[in-house]
Amino acid sequence: MNGIAYTRYELLRTFRNRRFLLFSLGFPLVFFWLIAAPQHNKIIQGTGLTYATYYMVSLASFGTMMSMISTGARIAGERQAGWTRQLRISPLSVRAYFRAKVLTGYGMALSSLLVLYISGSLLGVSLPAGRWLAMTGLIVVGLLPFAALGVLVGHLVNTDSVGPLMGGLVSILAFLSGTWFAITSGFLHAFGQFLPSWWLVQARNVALDGHAWGTRGWITVAAWTAILTAGAAWAYRRDTARV
Amino acid sequence: MTTATTAQIDGPATKTNGGISLRGLVKSYRGPLGPIRAVRGIDVAIAAGETVALLGPNGAGKSTTIDMLLGLLKPDGGTVSVFGRLPREAVDAGMVGAMLQTGQLIRDLSVRELVSMMASLYPDPMGVEETLEVTGLTATATQRTHKLSGGQTQRVRFALAIVCNPDLLVLDEPTVALDVEGRREFWSIMREFAARGKTVLFATHYIEEADANADRAILMAHGRIVADGPTTEIKARVGRRTLRATLPDVDASSLAGLPGVAGAERHGDAVILSCVDSDRSIRALLEVYPTAKDIEIAGGSLEEAFLELTGEPDAEEHQPGAR
Numbered sequence: 001m002n003g004i005a006y007t008r009y010e011l012l013r014t015f016r017n018r019r020f021l022l023f024s025l026g027f028p029l030v031f032f033w034l035i036a037a038p039q040h041n042k043i044i045q046g047t048g049l050t051y052a053t054y055y056m057v058s059l060a061s062f063g064t065m066m067s068m069i070s071t072g073a074r075i076a077g078e079r080q081a082g083w084t085r086q087l088r089i090s091p092l093s094v095r096a097y098f099r100a101k102v103l104t105g106y107g108m109a110l111s112s113l114l115v116l117y118i119s120g121s122l123l124g125v126s127l128p129a130g131r132w133l134a135m136t137g138l139i140v141v142g143l144l145p146f147a148a149l150g151v152l153v154g155h156l157v158n159t160d161s162v163g164p165l166m167g168g169l170v171s172i173l174a175f176l177s178g179t180w181f182a183i184t185s186g187f188l189h190a191f192g193q194f195l196p197s198w199w200l201v202q203a204r205n206v207a208l209d210g211h212a213w214g215t216r217g218w219i220t221v222a223a224w225t226a227i228l229t230a231g232a233a234w235a236y237r238r239d240t241a242r243v
Numbered sequence: 244m245t246t247a248t249t250a251q252i253d254g255p256a257t258k259t260n261g262g263i264s265l266r267g268l269v270k271s272y273r274g275p276l277g278p279i280r281a282v283r284g285i286d287v288a289i290a291a292g293e294t295v296a297l298l299g300p301n302g303a304g305k306s307t308t309i310d311m312l313l314g315l316l317k318p319d320g321g322t323v324s325v326f327g328r329l330p331r332e333a334v335d336a337g338m339v340g341a342m343l344q345t346g347q348l349i350r351d352l353s354v355r356e357l358v359s360m361m362a363s364l365y366p367d368p369m370g371v372e373e374t375l376e377v378t379g380l381t382a383t384a385t386q387r388t389h390k391l392s393g394g395q396t397q398r399v400r401f402a403l404a405i406v407c408n409p410d411l412l413v414l415d416e417p418t419v420a421l422d423v424e425g426r427r428e429f430w431s432i433m434r435e436f437a438a439r440g441k442t443v444l445f446a447t448h449y450i451e452e453a454d455a456n457a458d459r460a461i462l463m464a465h466g467r468i469v470a471d472g473p474t475t476e477i478k479a480r481v482g483r484r485t486l487r488a489t490l491p492d493v494d495a496s497s498l499a500g501l502p503g504v505a506g507a508e509r510h511g512d513a514v515i516l517s518c519v520d521s522d523r524s525i526r527a528l529l530e531v532y533p534t535a536k537d538i539e540i541a542g543g544s545l546e547e548a549f550l551e552l553t554g555e556p557d558a559e560e561h562q563p564g565a566r
Contacts, residue, residue, distance in 0.1 A: 082346030082347060085343055
């Protein structure tokens with residue numbers, strides 16, 4: 001019970017924020033149309049996927065990753081504004097607070113996903129309902145490490161550095177994970193598979209045969225979720241011990 | 244404070260029995276030059292229904308004490324009891340509302356939405372509309388929180404403190420950022436709410452605020468309580484006034500001998516008299532020196548008064564911390 005209404009207002013606040021609409025929804029959308037529209041039916045060599053499918057999932061992973069990590073910016077802002085202290089003298093539990101933050105992150109991520117799915121469909125991406133669901137499911141699970149990363153970042157850095165840190169991190173992860181161009185062999189291919197964002201992007205392979213991750217993918221995502229959750233818990237304790 | 248029951252108006256054995264009690268509270272921080280002993284063993288008992296001012300200069304330990312009372316900070320030693328409960332339990336039961344010293348409002352919500360959001364967290368809150376009405380925010384209710392004036396922001400923060408319908412209201416220097424009109428307005432709203440039988444503790448460094456809004460004042464300096472009593476009594480002890488006048492050609496030492504004057508200084512043509520009884524001093528001054536002009540009488544600074552009450556600042560640590 002604790003925190004349901006709180007979560008609702010959190011979502012309301014987030015969707016009223018113009019910067020969110022611009023960066024989390026608008027940015028991936030614009031890139032998708034710019035890159036994919038001119039040649040949407042062409043197959044990208046080595047992937048078996050059309051431009052439309054490839055970049056729909058790539059930019060969805062980029063946008064959703066951004067949505068989840070931006071939880072960190074909101075936490076950092078609320079810490080700095082003294083709002084976190086105000087909440088600590090209310091019955092809202094720490095657990096409920098983080099649940100609200102993570103659910104809000106997912107709310108943003110799913111909106112970003114939805115607008116890209118719609119755009120993809122308009123450019124000819126056509127999948128059976130089961131595959132849309134499977135793809136969405138993988139992205140939702142693949143975002144778990146980033147939910148934890150958002151909380152970790154939010155308690156580790158201040159509002160001045162959270163923007164550049166997030167922007168830099170997401171750009172590097174997107175590059176190494178094959179968001180902008182296909183990485184099919186070589187060192188980058190071997191290295192990328194250790195990253196959680198790699199598997200987020202790999203969700204696109206659902207479009208090929210319904211399978212995308214395999215054991216390695218699940219283990220990598222689970223390991224990062226565990227590591228980053230432990231990190232988030234540590235950062236939270238360190239932050240509140242100081243008051 | 245005899246027992247809490249004397250202050251109870253709504254029958255015996257209500258949930259506010261026992262009042263507030265701080266016993267032997269001690270708290271140190273790590274500072275760059277070794278530990279800073281922010282609170283050095285204080286004992287306070289506040290009966291239910293009392294309005295108490297916590298007075299003291301910056302660094303006296305007021306905010307640290309309040310943070311421990313609210314359960315935001317764990318004491319190094321001593322105990323806190325809020326109506327017979329631990330601070331966390333009292334907070335969870337919605338018995339405590341507080342306005343912390345610093346804190347902005349979160350943005351992208353209207354005033355009504357923000358108040359509703361906080362109300363949703365409590366077991367038995369006051370109605371949102373009632374809260375807005377009490378705080379004079381009904382007309383502002385649809386405005387976004389990041390577009391409010393300073394005075395409106397403080398009233399919203401007050402609304403957030405009282406929306407749980409607390410038995411104990413804690414305010415840490417609530418008017419520090421407000422102008423004169425904003426202050427007057429804020430305290431009038433606060434007094435009206437306190438009149439519902441609430442227990443109130445507020446920190447301030449303005450003796451006038453303590454005098455106008457509290458029954459009792461507790462003076463803190465260097466982490467200790469240096470005086471505790473009715474505000475009128477405290478005011479008499481620390482309420483020294485400064486009388487300033489333009490009066491050339493008179494020796495400061497002869498002014499120091501006037502009735503009610505404790506000390507005199509000269510700054511160019513102006514003389515500054517430190518008065519224990521400014522009424523007697525001004526009469527005597529004008530009688531003896533009718534040419535004195537540009538006369539101003541002002542309340543003395545609390546810092547000066549405290550220095551006198553507490554003696555020299557501790558040699559051991561001259562900087563007792565910011566909170």
